[in-house]
Amino acid sequence: MRADMIPLAFRDPVHDSQSAFRRLLRALSRPGTPVSLPGPAEAPEPMGGPLAAIALTLADADCPIWLDPALSTERVRRYLHFHTNAPQLADPRAAAIALIGDAGWLPGLNGFHPGDAPYPDRSTTLILQLPALTGGSTVRLSGPGIETTTSLAPLGLPNWFWPAWHENAARYPLGVDIFLTDDRAVVGLPRSTNVEVP
Template sequence: MTADLVPPAFRDPVHDSQSAFRRLLRALSRPGTPVSLPGPAQPPAPMGGPLAAIALTLADTDCPIWLDGALSTEPVRRYLHFHTNAPQVADTKAAAIALIGDAGRLAPIGGFHPGEAAYPDRSTTLVLQVPALTGGPTVRLCGPGIETTASFAPRGLPDWFWAAWRENAARYPLGVDIFLTDDRDVVGLPRSTKVEAP
């Protein structure tokens, strides 16, 4: 495999990945608030720039990745292997990161690793690519990082998502953490975030 067969990653790998990491921390510290996340110029379709930026920032040889059906293509697999060398796994519970290119067909959240009592940080982090982070049904979020409540209206999530998220939050400190991305921004949903509506 040679570099000329794979689209480039970050223009400045060290600086850009550090910047992306800081933005991801900001998104997790302010749940429901979109944070701009520039990504590589030409990630393989259907991977958007922010989703690619998260994968390039968080994945490495010690971080198994699971890909949904939309992203499980040869160009995406080759791109991730070349730039991160992260193992790609078929078992959702074995994944440290799950990349979901079609959030509308998201596998049940309970099928991903929730962590262990002694090691809750060993849970799966889900990265969901949605058509837009606005224009969907409005929900109110509360919890750490939110002064009172925060309104959030992502489009493209399955109908069962928020009910499943309530179950996930009820398992705290176990449970998964989620990043939602569109073509520009990222929103963090740490497992400590609760949904008040709908």
């Protein structure tokens, strides 16, 4: 694939990536609250705009990434290499960022690096693309950044996800952080967020 065939990234790389970064911080500081996240006009399928925006904003040559089988296509790999130069790894536990285009391919939260006691910030951050951030089974979230509780009902998560998240939160300050996306917005799930399934 020639460089001129690779889809464009942000139209204004500096401004757009800074805007995306601020939106990601807002999503993490207000867990469970959807935050609008415009993406590049032409992301390679099956990568949606918000997922592409997060990858372009967070990934660089010092930030190794892992792609699930749904995203591990030549077009997506070349797009990410061209625009971020991030190393693409086969081992999810060695990645700083994991991009998941199909929740059915999610290997389990324990398959990623939870950080370690001296450096809990070295855990893997997961970006999980879903069909929608609404319309699924409702859960209640509590914890830092949430005044009392808030509800979230993302569509397309595997049945084991919320019990696994409960275990992940119990490991705090270790554990993974997650961004959930659809085609318009992003929701932050920092590892400090507790989940109750009604």
